[in-house]
Amino acid sequence: MAQRVRRRSYSLRNSMINPAGYHPSQLKFYVILLPLVLFMLLPIVFIISNAFKPLAELFAYPPRFFVVNPTLKNFVDLFALMSTSDVPVSRYFFNSVAITAVSVCASILVSTTAAYALSKKRFRLKKALFTINTVALMFVPVAVTIPRFLVIVRLGLIDTFAVHILPALAMPVGVFLMKQFADGIPDELIEAAQIDGASDLAIYRRIILPMIRPAIATIAILTFQATWNNAETSALYINHESLKTFAFYLTTLTSTASGANVVAGQGMAAAATLIMFMPNLLMFILLQSQVMSTMSHSGIR
Amino acid sequence: MITRVEVRRERALRKSLAREGSAYAFLSPYALLFIVFIVVPVGMAALLSFTYFDTIQRPRPIGLSNYIMLITQDEVFMKYVLPNTIAFAVITGPGGYILSFLLAWMLAQLPRIPRTILALILYSPSMTSGVTMAAVWQTLFSGDQNGYLNAFLLGMNLIQEPVQWLQSPRYLMPIMVIVTLWSSMGVGFLAMLAGMLEINPELYEAGSIDGISSRWQEILHITIPSMKPQMLFGAVMSIVGSFQAGAIGVTLSGSNPTPQYAGQLIVNHIEDYGFLRYEMGYAAAVSVVLLLMVLFFSRLANRMFHEE
Numbered sequence: 001m002a003q004r005v006r007r008r009s010y011s012l013r014n015s016m017i018n019p020a021g022y023h024p025s026q027l028k029f030y031v032i033l034l035p036l037v038l039f040m041l042l043p044i045v046f047i048i049s050n051a052f053k054p055l056a057e058l059f060a061y062p063p064r065f066f067v068v069n070p071t072l073k074n075f076v077d078l079f080a081l082m083s084t085s086d087v088p089v090s091r092y093f094f095n096s097v098a099i100t101a102v103s104v105c106a107s108i109l110v111s112t113t114a115a116y117a118l119s120k121k122r123f124r125l126k127k128a129l130f131t132i133n134t135v136a137l138m139f140v141p142v143a144v145t146i147p148r149f150l151v152i153v154r155l156g157l158i159d160t161f162a163v164h165i166l167p168a169l170a171m172p173v174g175v176f177l178m179k180q181f182a183d184g185i186p187d188e189l190i191e192a193a194q195i196d197g198a199s200d201l202a203i204y205r206r207i208i209l210p211m212i213r214p215a216i217a218t219i220a221i222l223t224f225q226a227t228w229n230n231a232e233t234s235a236l237y238i239n240h241e242s243l244k245t246f247a248f249y250l251t252t253l254t255s256t257a258s259g260a261n262v263v264a265g266q267g268m269a270a271a272a273t274l275i276m277f278m279p280n281l282l283m284f285i286l287l288q289s290q291v292m293s294t295m296s297h298s299g300i301r
Numbered sequence: 302m303i304t305r306v307e308v309r310r311e312r313a314l315r316k317s318l319a320r321e322g323s324a325y326a327f328l329s330p331y332a333l334l335f336i337v338f339i340v341v342p343v344g345m346a347a348l349l350s351f352t353y354f355d356t357i358q359r360p361r362p363i364g365l366s367n368y369i370m371l372i373t374q375d376e377v378f379m380k381y382v383l384p385n386t387i388a389f390a391v392i393t394g395p396g397g398y399i400l401s402f403l404l405a406w407m408l409a410q411l412p413r414i415p416r417t418i419l420a421l422i423l424y425s426p427s428m429t430s431g432v433t434m435a436a437v438w439q440t441l442f443s444g445d446q447n448g449y450l451n452a453f454l455l456g457m458n459l460i461q462e463p464v465q466w467l468q469s470p471r472y473l474m475p476i477m478v479i480v481t482l483w484s485s486m487g488v489g490f491l492a493m494l495a496g497m498l499e500i501n502p503e504l505y506e507a508g509s510i511d512g513i514s515s516r517w518q519e520i521l522h523i524t525i526p527s528m529k530p531q532m533l534f535g536a537v538m539s540i541v542g543s544f545q546a547g548a549i550g551v552t553l554s555g556s557n558p559t560p561q562y563a564g565q566l567i568v569n570h571i572e573d574y575g576f577l578r579y580e581m582g583y584a585a586a587v588s589v590v591l592l593l594m595v596l597f598f599s600r601l602a603n604r605m606f607h608e609e
Contacts, residue, residue, distance in 0.1 A: 016410055016502070016505055017409050017410060017497065017498065017500060017502060017505070018409060018413070018498050018502075019410065019411070019412050020412065021412055022412060026410060026411055026412075029407040029408075029410060029411060030411075030415075032407065033404070033407055033408070033419055036404075037419055037422050037423065040422060040423060040425075040426060040483060040486075041422055043426070043434070043437050043438075043441070043483070044422075044425055044426070046437055046440075046441070047437055050437070050440070059447065061446065061447055061452070062452045062456060063447055063448075063449050063452050065449065109330075110330045110331045110334065111331060113327040113328070113330060113331065114327065114328050114330070114331035114332070116327055117324045117325070117327035117328040118328070121321075121323070121324035121327065122320070122321075122324070123320075123321040123324040123325065124321065126324075129328070129332075133335075136335070136339055137537050137538075137541070138537060138540070138541055138595050138596055138599045139339055139343070139541075139592075140541055140544055140545050140591060140592065140595055141545075142545055142547060142548075142568050142571070143346070143568070143571065143588040143591045143592050143595075144342035144343055144345075144346050144588055144592075145571070145572070145575065145576075146346070146349075146571070146575045146576075146581055146584055146585060146588070147341070147342035147343075147344075147345035147346045147349065147585065147588075148338065148342040150345065151337065151338070151341055151342055151345070155337070166334060166337075166338070167334075167338045169331075169334050170331070170334040170335045170337070170338040170339050172335075172339070173488070175331060200323045200327070204327070222488070225428055225430075229429075229430035229433060230430075231430075247430070247433070250433070250435075250436070251435070253436070266436075266440075269436040270436065272436075273433055273434075273436050273437060276429075276430075276433045277428070277429055277433055280425075280428035280429070281425060281428065284421065284424065284425070284428060285421065288417065288420075288421060291491060292491065292494070292495050292498075293495070295488070295491045295492045295494070295495035295496075295531075296492075296495035296496060296498065296499045296531075298488075298492040298495070298496070298530075298531055298534045299492070299496065299528070299529070299530020299531045299532075299533065299534055300530050300533040300534045300537065300603075300606075301530045
């Protein structure tokens with residue numbers, strides 16, 4: 001018996017990690033994974049299916065999971081609508097697009113420069129500063145919502161576009177992943193460039209940036225998710241309707257307290273939910289191989 | 302003589318500035334934001350926690366009173382918030398972590414294309430935020446007979462009348478746990494999967510020669526020790542995630558406090574005192590307790606996975 005077990009596991013070993021192709025031994029993993037994956041997929045399929053349902057189907061009894069007569073009416077309604085305070089919904093949408101785009105670019109700039117210094121430059125506080133950043137991975141922003149609010153009031157950032165962007169740039173995970181990845185660039189390469197007389201800026205632009213592209217893609221995704229999905233900033237720091245984001249607008253559609261037309265709101269909320277979700281998914285599909293290669297450097301040593 | 306020393310010193314300083322200055326220049330934008338939005342708020346929370354502060358008058362120092370009140374007089378905190386937070390964090394933290402590890406482990410043993418597709422599906426819920434999902438969960442768990450879960454259970458004759466899932470103190474917490482676990486295959490999960498794929502296959506061969514015969518032994522003696530750094534990163538991510546996922550109960554039930562405090566977590570307690578009652582000093586004390594809890598559990602994870 002023991003011998004049989006050993007022989008079996010030996011035959012598996014050749015196809016264990018990262019196998020090249022299909023092997024019957026993988027079947028058991030599919031048997032466990034597939035039902036689970038289908039279960040995980042349900043709410044996502046639901047988002048997509050719901051967005052295209054006409055009102056009659058949204059309120060049908062018994063409710064049906066899949067759409068029968070798909071329609072774009074929910075999307076048309078959503079963008080034709082003026083919100084309660086006369087701001088067109090497209091305004092929220094463009095706010096979100098602009099804020100997210102600027103945040104992603106700024107976040108890449110801020111975390112690549114920091115990671116370059118922490119990984120490749122030599123200075124006295126280097127180790128200490130990186131340790132502080134690693135401790136800050138454990139930082140829970142919601143815990144300090146109140147003092148953060150006081151800081152933002154004091155800086156005069158209330159009701160500005162900057163308040164959507166600046167706090168999102170202090171992202172310890174981003175700098176952490178970027179620095180770990182940059183550690184993989186051989187020091188000789190940079191020394192050689194220095195001997196050739198390259199300035200720090202040139203090294204940063206010509207060597208570091210091209211070589212940490214996967215990490216940049218990862219930071220882009222993380223910043224994208226953090227800002228695109230962010231409704232809290234609009235709720236806490238913004239009083240002008242015209243500066244709020246699409247994510248915030250979605251919360252007003254779904255909350256019953258806002259007094260919005262709940263019946264019509266359902267269809268638009270379903271469409272808005274899909275609009276919120278899709279860019280996240282597309283970004284990740286496009287950049288997933290870069291993300292995976294960053295993640296293999298992600299360990300805390 | 303003295304002047305010569307001074308000159309030499311100045312020259313050394315200038316030299317080190319020239320050498321190190323550019324490092325600080327590259328670091329400064331991030332450092333500035335880090336200080337303004339992380340260090341200063343944490344410091345302020347610590348200071349405010351020793352004061353009485355209602356946002357109108359200046360903070361008045363009251364020593365440890367906030368902490369003493371938190372431990373001795375805050376019945377809601379001791380009776381609901383703390384047990385809820387610990388129960389929620391223990392299930393979704395280690396639970397989500399072990400789930401991520403096992404899923405990553407199974408995925409690592411599949412060929413690249415099915416692995417990528419399945420990993421994408423498992424990761425996709427973590428891209429959604431509470432805000433995005435509120436509409437979905439509210440429809441699925443809706444309390445009338447139109448709710449999908451109610452309609453399904455009524456159709457199967459498992460229940461006689463619709464259940465108020467999200468307003469019921471009995472079901473709110475389990476639903477919060479399910480929703481959080483559903484979206485817990487995030488960055489930490491990807492890190493563990495990537496770490497597993499990087500392990501040198503020769504280690505497994507060497508292990509089998511050394512007499513490792515079962516999968517469990519292999520996980521314990523080869524897989525986990527070879528990817529400790531990723532294990533630690535994943536652990537920190539899931540600890541932070543499970544303490545941070547506080548908004549979920551309020552989002553689902555639509556009210557803070559949640560029905561009969563059934564889904565009240567420490568994060569909601571902070572909001573309750575800070576933004577609804579304007580007792581900022583007290584809320585700050587609760588925040589400090591939350592940060593210390595995260596730090597404590599992360600230290601624990603560090604103990605387990607740190608490489609010497």
